[in-house]
Amino acid sequence: MILEGYPSRVRAILLCTLLFFGVALLGQSAQTEKTFNQGAEALRNGRLDEAAERFSQLTVLAPGFAEAYFNLGLVRLQQRDFHSAILALQKSVNLKPRLRGANLFLGIAKYRNEDYLDAQTALKRELEIAPSNPDVLMWLGVVQLARGENSSAVVSLDKAAKLNPDNVDILYHRGRAHMLVSKESYEQMYKVDPKSWRVHQVLSQSFTEADRLDDAIKECTEAIRSKPDEPGLHEQLADIYWKQNQLEQAETEFENELKVDRQSTSSMYKLAVVSLERSKPAVAAELLKQVVQRSPGSSAEAYYQLGRAQAQLAENEAAIGNFKLAIKQSQQPDTETVRQSYYQLAQLYRRAQHLEESRQALESFLRLKQQADANEELKLQDKLKRAAQPAAR
Numbered sequence: 001m002i003l004e005g006y007p008s009r010v011r012a013i014l015l016c017t018l019l020f021f022g023v024a025l026l027g028q029s030a031q032t033e034k035t036f037n038q039g040a041e042a043l044r045n046g047r048l049d050e051a052a053e054r055f056s057q058l059t060v061l062a063p064g065f066a067e068a069y070f071n072l073g074l075v076r077l078q079q080r081d082f083h084s085a086i087l088a089l090q091k092s093v094n095l096k097p098r099l100r101g102a103n104l105f106l107g108i109a110k111y112r113n114e115d116y117l118d119a120q121t122a123l124k125r126e127l128e129i130a131p132s133n134p135d136v137l138m139w140l141g142v143v144q145l146a147r148g149e150n151s152s153a154v155v156s157l158d159k160a161a162k163l164n165p166d167n168v169d170i171l172y173h174r175g176r177a178h179m180l181v182s183k184e185s186y187e188q189m190y191k192v193d194p195k196s197w198r199v200h201q202v203l204s205q206s207f208t209e210a211d212r213l214d215d216a217i218k219e220c221t222e223a224i225r226s227k228p229d230e231p232g233l234h235e236q237l238a239d240i241y242w243k244q245n246q247l248e249q250a251e252t253e254f255e256n257e258l259k260v261d262r263q264s265t266s267s268m269y270k271l272a273v274v275s276l277e278r279s280k281p282a283v284a285a286e287l288l289k290q291v292v293q294r295s296p297g298s299s300a301e302a303y304y305q306l307g308r309a310q311a312q313l314a315e316n317e318a319a320i321g322n323f324k325l326a327i328k329q330s331q332q333p334d335t336e337t338v339r340q341s342y343y344q345l346a347q348l349y350r351r352a353q354h355l356e357e358s359r360q361a362l363e364s365f366l367r368l369k370q371q372a373d374a375n376e377e378l379k380l381q382d383k384l385k386r387a388a389q390p391a392a393r
Contacts, residue, residue: 029061029062031061032058032061032062032065035054035055035057035058035061036054036055036058036067036068036071038050038054039051039054039055039058039071039075040071042054043071043074043075043078048075048078048079051071051075052072052075052076052079055068055071055072055075056072058071058072059072059088064095065095066091066092066093066095066096066099066102067092067096067099068092069088069089069091069092069095070088070089070092070099070101070102070105072088073085073086073087073088073089073092073102073105073106073109074105076088076109077089077105077108077109077112080112082109082110082112082113083113085105085109085112086106086109086110086113089102089105089106089109090106093106093122097125098129100129100130101126102126103122103123103125103126103129104122104123104126104130104133104135104136104139106122107119107120107121107122107123107126107139107140107143108139110122111139111142111143111146116143116146116147117147119143120140120143120144120147123136123139123140123143124140127140132163133163134159134160134161134163134164134167134170135160137156137157137159137160137163138156138157138160138167138169138170138173140156141153141154141156141157141160141173141174141177142173144156145173145176145177145180150177150180150181150184151181153173153177153180154174154177154178154181157170157173157174157177158174160174161174186202189202196226197222197223197226197227197230198223200219200220200222200223200226201219201220201223201233201236203215203219204216204217204219204220204223204236204237204240205236207219208239208240208243213240213243213244216240217237217240217241217244220233220236220237220240221237224237228260229260230260231257231260231261231264232257232261233257234253234254234256234257234260234267235253235254235257235264235266235267235270237253238250238251238252238253238254238256238257238267238270239270241253242270242274247274247277247278248278250270250274251271251274251275251278254267254270254271254274255271258271265291265294265295268287268290268291269287269288269291269301269302269305271287272284272285272287272288272291272305272309273305275287276305276308276309276312281308281309281310281312281313282309282313284305284306284308284309285306285309285310285313285315288302288305288306288309289306291306292306298329299329300325300326300327300328300329300330300331300335300337300338300341301326301337303322303323303325303326303329304322304323304326304337304340304341304344306322307319307320307321307322307323307326307341307344308344310322311344311347311348316348316351316352319344319348320345320348320349323341323342323344323345323348324341324345326338326341327341327342334368334371334372336372338368339365339368339369339372342361342362342364342365342368343361343362343365345357345358345361346358346359346361346362346365349361
């Protein structure tokens, strides 16, 4: 089984490894060093046949030099000659069992050759040598997924993601592992009790993610019929109604959630926003005051929505204060909430004849909006560029 995109990832790792193994040449003959450097240069420039020839010569010149077999194995791996790669890498491991990287690439080669058990064994040996190497943990997770050991894969890939949180390969396989474990859990739940309200709840969540909202409502309603006092179910149904812009039904279900769980700050906040959208600013303001009182460090969005409600009630000074808090509480300086807070401030200051403050607020809004528009344009151009790359190949 060969996964798209992995050859380039392997090549990136092995080229870094080549630099490390230059040190191992100390004490070798001049001819050995020359042949190694020629092979490394050929590999760096993608001349794989020449690299294979040089490293093969190196195994003859220095048959006890583990690094020679290691680098030959790397080239064979790049050539997708997995059988030859395994032979060379296994020889390097036999000569030097703790040679850093040898078991990693041996595991990769065995994985490519669909020998998952031996691949896992090799990768676990590499992990003993380099327990904090995210590449080793990622490949171990990939192999565990291939073996159907999904829960073990989650553990390995979670550790890899913690060590290298921005690696898209790790993130992809981690997400896939968690998805498979969830699927296993839901399948087992269905086997245990196919009529459980939890089954309806999970189906509702699945339909929501697939944008099959009518089906999601039906399943969530069934779950509520079986378990009407379960915290979270009415909020889940309300969220679906809100997504459909059925505000009256959403409002009712958020109210029902608060009857079940009076401490649900999220339902209280959502009910306030829906009430505001339904032109009930007084109701919204009262709810939002409770939200920010319960949590003085509430999100910027809570203060922004409270400011909106107070502005509609002509409580301008209070609204100004909450829009300022929304800007202050925002964890990022440029969000839609921050931009809209400046815009609302500009309007309120203008009504109060505070023209200088209004001008400053409006300038901040326009500056942030221009930045946001420019960022969106860059993202669009990057997306178009990425979309064109496969066609260019």
